[in-house]
Amino acid sequence: MFIISLSVFRYPMTYLTLVGSVLAMNLLAYLQSNLIEVTRPLSGYILPTIIGGVIGMLLSSNRVSCREKREEQKRLFIDIVQSLSIALDERDAYTYGHSSRVTDFSMALGKRAGLGKLELEMLELGSILHDIGKIGIPDTILNKPEALNSEEIEMIRQHPIKGERIIGLSNNNKIQMIVDCIRSHHERYDGSGYPDGLTGTDIPVLARIVAIADAFDTMTSRRVYRVKLTPQDAVAELLSCSGSQFDPQLTRQFSEVLRGEEFKMLLENESPECEPLLVPHP
Numbered sequence: 201m202f203i204i205s206l207s208v209f210r211y212p213m214t215y216l217t218l219v220g221s222v223l224a225m226n227l228l229a230y231l232q233s234n235l236i237e238v239t240r241p242l243s244g245y246i247l248p249t250i251i252g253g254v255i256g257m258l259l260s261s262n263r264v265s266c267r268e269k270r271e272e273q274k275r276l277f278i279d280i281v282q283s284l285s286i287a288l289d290e291r292d293a294y295t296y297g298h299s300s301r302v303t304d305f306s307m308a309l310g311k312r313a314g315l316g317k318l319e320l321e322m323l324e325l326g327s328i329l330h331d332i333g334k335i336g337i338p339d340t341i342l343n344k345p346e347a348l349n350s351e352e353i354e355m356i357r358q359h360p361i362k363g364e365r366i367i368g369l370s371n372n373n374k375i376q377m378i379v380d381c382i383r384s385h386h387e388r389y390d391g392s393g394y395p396d397g398l399t400g401t402d403i404p405v406l407a408r409i410v411a412i413a414d415a416f417d418t419m420t421s422r423r424v425y426r427v428k429l430t431p432q433d434a435v436a437e438l439l440s441c442s443g444s445q446f447d448p449q450l451t452r453q454f455s456e457v458l459r460g461e462e463f464k465m466l467l468e469n470e471s472p473e474c475e476p477l478l479v480p481h482p
């Protein structure tokens with residue numbers, strides 16, 4: 201009973217349901233007393249309070265179990281989506297864990313930028329799935345150590361559109377937020393990005409966040425076509441592209457996030473493998 205009570209009081213609406221039931225039962229008892237014109241002593245409200253409490257508890261428990269079931273289904277869905285992105289990352293040892301790290305950076309930045317609960321939920325899925333369109337690109341191109349030719353660059357530049365097709369255009373606002381994030385994560389703040397050449401805040405905020413997190417992880421991870429930068433150099437690179445490639449406010453907030461408790465170890469542990477970019481892929 202104690203455990204049930206605890207779970208009931210975890211959510212404000214279940215608390216209101218319980219209080220409402222008790223009040224409703226007492227109101228009924230009061231009206232009944234007036235109807236038959238009998239004065240009801242104070243102790244006469246104990247039974248309606250107990251009955252109201254039990255009814256409220258049952259209704260609240262049902263509400264809690266439905267809510268927990270929804271949370272469980274949501275978690276299961278996110279786990280499946282994560283498995284999909286891990287399968288994508290595993291095509292190349294160099295990109296292993298990329299989607300997961302981009303998600304961690306994106307979520308930290310999203311929270312710092314003050315996104316709401318729904319936006320953060322969609323950001324989590326959008327960042328996990330941001331490169332899902334690369335599924336259709338041959339490994340020989342993704343992992344090519346030399347510079348890509350124009351045809352190969354064009355093929356890689358199609359991955360945001362392919363990702364949009366994989367997840368699907370939707371009338372559902374939530375799914376559309378994820379789809380927009382995937383389509384626009386290579387847009388640049390000054391309009392020189394792809395696939396639509398969007399500028400500034402016309403680029404969906406989730407995509408602006410993922411663009412920064414994606415660039416940071418790409419620069420600080422070793423890839424077959426280049427060696428990695430130190431986190432410090434990567435942050436400096438992000439800040440130097442603030443306002444041209446990246447949203448200036450979000451870039452500043454990201455540098456603050458990296459100095460925070462969650463990631464400060466990253467900046468303190470400077471890697472000895474620091475070398476400049478060789479042949480960056482788009």
Ligand SMILES: [Fe+2]
Pocket residue numbers: 330331359385386
């Ligand atoms: Fe991408």
